[in-house]
Amino acid sequence: xxELLGMSANVPTDICFSFTGFLxxxxxxxxxxxxxxxxxxxAGGYRDFRDPHxxxxxxxxxxxxxxxxKSHIVISHIRQANVGQVRLTNTHPFTREMWGxxxxxxHNGQLEGWxxxxxxxxxxxxxxxxxxxxxxxxxxxxxxxxxxxxxxxxLWSLLHRLCERLRGLGVFNLLLADGEYLYTxxxxxxxxxxxxxxxxxxxxxxxxxxxxxxxxxxxxDVVSVIATEPLTDNEDWVxxxxxxxLVWRDGEIRGRYKT
Amino acid sequence: xxELLGMSANVPTDICFSFTGFLxxxxxxxxxxxxxxxxxxxAGGYRDFRDPHxxxxxxxxxxxxxxxxKSHIVISHIRQANVGQVRLTNTHPFTREMWGxxxxxxHNGQLEGWxxxxxxxxxxxxxxxxxxxxxxxxxxxxxxxxxxxxxxxxLWSLLHRLCERLRGLGVFNLLLADGEYLYTxxxxxxxxxxxxxxxxxxxxxxxxxxxxxxxxxxxxDVVSVIATEPLTDNEDWVxxxxxxxLVWRDGEIRGRYKT
Numbered sequence: 001x002x003e004l005l006g007m008s009a010n011v012p013t014d015i016c017f018s019f020t021g022f023l024x025x026x027x028x029x030x031x032x033x034x035x036x037x038x039x040x041x042x043a044g045g046y047r048d049f050r051d052p053h054x055x056x057x058x059x060x061x062x063x064x065x066x067x068x069x070k071s072h073i074v075i076s077h078i079r080q081a082n083v084g085q086v087r088l089t090n091t092h093p094f095t096r097e098m099w100g101x102x103x104x105x106x107h108n109g110q111l112e113g114w115x116x117x118x119x120x121x122x123x124x125x126x127x128x129x130x131x132x133x134x135x136x137x138x139x140x141x142x143x144x145x146x147x148x149x150x151x152x153x154x155l156w157s158l159l160h161r162l163c164e165r166l167r168g169l170g171v172f173n174l175l176l177a178d179g180e181y182l183y184t185x186x187x188x189x190x191x192x193x194x195x196x197x198x199x200x201x202x203x204x205x206x207x208x209x210x211x212x213x214x215x216x217x218x219x220x221d222v223v224s225v226i227a228t229e230p231l232t233d234n235e236d237w238v239x240x241x242x243x244x245x246l247v248w249r250d251g252e253i254r255g256r257y258k259t
Numbered sequence: 260x261x262e263l264l265g266m267s268a269n270v271p272t273d274i275c276f277s278f279t280g281f282l283x284x285x286x287x288x289x290x291x292x293x294x295x296x297x298x299x300x301x302a303g304g305y306r307d308f309r310d311p312h313x314x315x316x317x318x319x320x321x322x323x324x325x326x327x328x329k330s331h332i333v334i335s336h337i338r339q340a341n342v343g344q345v346r347l348t349n350t351h352p353f354t355r356e357m358w359g360x361x362x363x364x365x366h367n368g369q370l371e372g373w374x375x376x377x378x379x380x381x382x383x384x385x386x387x388x389x390x391x392x393x394x395x396x397x398x399x400x401x402x403x404x405x406x407x408x409x410x411x412x413x414l415w416s417l418l419h420r421l422c423e424r425l426r427g428l429g430v431f432n433l434l435l436a437d438g439e440y441l442y443t444x445x446x447x448x449x450x451x452x453x454x455x456x457x458x459x460x461x462x463x464x465x466x467x468x469x470x471x472x473x474x475x476x477x478x479x480d481v482v483s484v485i486a487t488e489p490l491t492d493n494e495d496w497v498x499x500x501x502x503x504x505l506v507w508r509d510g511e512i513r514g515r516y517k518t
Contacts, residue, residue: 045347046384050306059326067318088304097355100382121380123359125305 006226007074010250014068021204035091038076046102077106089126109171160257182248186240222251265485266333269509273327280463294350297335305361336365343387368430419516441507445499481510
C-alpha cells in the first residue's frame with residue numbers, strides 16, 4: 001500500500017515538518033521503497049519533484065525536507081509498487097492541464113478492471129492503474145464540462161460520482177488538486193487535522209522531531225494536513241469515511257459528499 | 260534574451276558539465292536572473308525541475324549540478340523575462356501530454372501578435388507568449404494527427420511549417436522533445452556540437468572547469484549538445500541557420516528542414 005500526504009492552507013506554508021515524518025515511511029519505518037513524489041502549488045504556479053528511488057536515500061527528498069517551499073496546496077506520495085514497474089514514468093503524482101489549470105493527482109490502492117475505463121482527451125504515459133484512472137477521470141470531467149462550470153458544486157458532485165465508480169473497482173484513496181481546491185476521497189484510509197490558533201506543539205510518530213507551531217505561524221493561519229495515517233501522536237486526527245469526498249480551500253472544508 | 264541548452268545522446272548521459280557552464284549565465288556571467296528550468300527524459304519517464312529564482316543562487320540548481328541524472332534527452336532554459344511576470348507559472352520548460360507522450364518545450368525570443376494564435380486542446384497556465392505559442396503548436400499537431408503518423412516525416416514537415424509561421428511573428432528559437440526525438444529550430448541563435456570517439460578534452464567558456472570526456476565515455480557513445488551560444492571555447496560548434504529545423508535521436512541528426 002502506498003502512502004499519501006496532502007496539505008491545504010490559507011497562507012503559503014512549508015511542509016517540511018510533515019514531510020520529514022512522511023519521508024521516514026519511504027523505506028525507513030515503512031515498506032514503501034518504490035519511489036516518491038511531491039507537488040507544490042505556489043502563487044498560481046505548479047511544480048513537482050519525483051524520484052523512482054526510495055525517499056530515505058534520495059538527495060532530492062533531502063532537498064525538499066531542508067528547503068522550505070511555501071505553498072498553499074501540496075500533494076505527496078510514496079509508492080509501494082503493485083501494478084506497473086518501479087520507474088520514473090510510474091511515479092506519482094501525475095499531472096495534466098485542463099481549462100488552463102495544472103491538475104495534480106496521487107492515488108493509493110489497487111483497482112480491478114481499470115483497463116476497460118474509456119479514455120478520451122488524456123492518455124497515460126506509464127503502465128499503472130492509477131494513471132489510467134486519472135486520465136479517465138479527467139477525460140470524464142472535461143467531456144461533461146468543456147469549460148469550468150459557473151457553479152463549482154456541479155463539478156464536485158460529478159467528481160464524487162466518478163470516485164464512487166472507481167471505488168467499485170477496488171481501493172481508491174485519492175488526492176487531487178486544481179491549484180485552487182484540494183479534493184480528498186476515501187475508500188479505506190485517509191485522516192486529516194486542521195491546525196489554527198491557538199497553535200500548540202506536535203510531535204511526529206515516525207521520527208524524533210517536535211515542532212511548536214506557535215513559533216512559525218500568525219493567529220490567522222489555517223493549515224490542514226491529510227495523510228493515509230496520522231503523522232503525529234499527540235493530536236486528534238479525524239478519519240474520513242469510506243465513500244466520502246472532501247473539498248478543501250485555504251485550509252477549510254468547503255464541500256462534503258457522502259455515499 | 261533567454262538561454263537554451265539541449266542534449267541528445269545514445270546512452271543515458273548526465274549533463275553536469277554543460278549545466279555548470281550554463282548555470283553561470285543565470286545571473287553569474289549573464290543577465291538571466293528571472294528563473295530557470297531543466298527537463299530530463301530517463302528510461303521512458305519524464306521529470307522537470309523549475310525555479311523562479313536566479314540559477315546561481317538556487318539550491319535546486321546546485322542539486323542538479325552535483326547529482327548526475329542520466330538521461331538521453333535534456334532541455335534546459337534560463338529566463339530573462341520580457342513577456343509575463345517573474346513567477347513559477349511563467350518558468351520554462353513547459354510540458355503537455357500528447358498521444359501518451361510527455362512533450363517538453365522551451366523557447367528563446369519574443370513574438371508579436373501571439374495572442375491571436377488560436378488554441379484548441381491545450382491552454383496556457385501562465386501569461387507568456389512562449390507558453391501560448393507552445394499550446395498553439397501542440398494543438399495544431401494534434402488536430403492534424405489525432406494519432407501519431409506512421410511516417411514520422413509528415414509530423415516533422417508540419418512542425419517545420421508551424422515553426423516558420425512563428426518565425427513570422429518574431430524571434431523563435433526552439434527546443435522541443437517528445438521523449439524519443441529532440442527538435443531544435445533556429446531563428447537567430449542556436450549552435451550544436453556532437454561528441455564521439457575519439458573523445459577529447461573540453462573547457463567551459465563561462466567557468467574554470469575542464470573535462471576529459473574520454474574518462475567518462477565508451478567508444479560507442481554519441482552525445483550532442485545544443486545551446487544558444489557555444490559553451491566551450493576549444494571545440495568547433497556548428498551554428499544553425501535561420502529557418503532550420505533539426506530532428507535529433509540518439510545524438511545524431513535524423514531530419515533536417517530548411518526554409
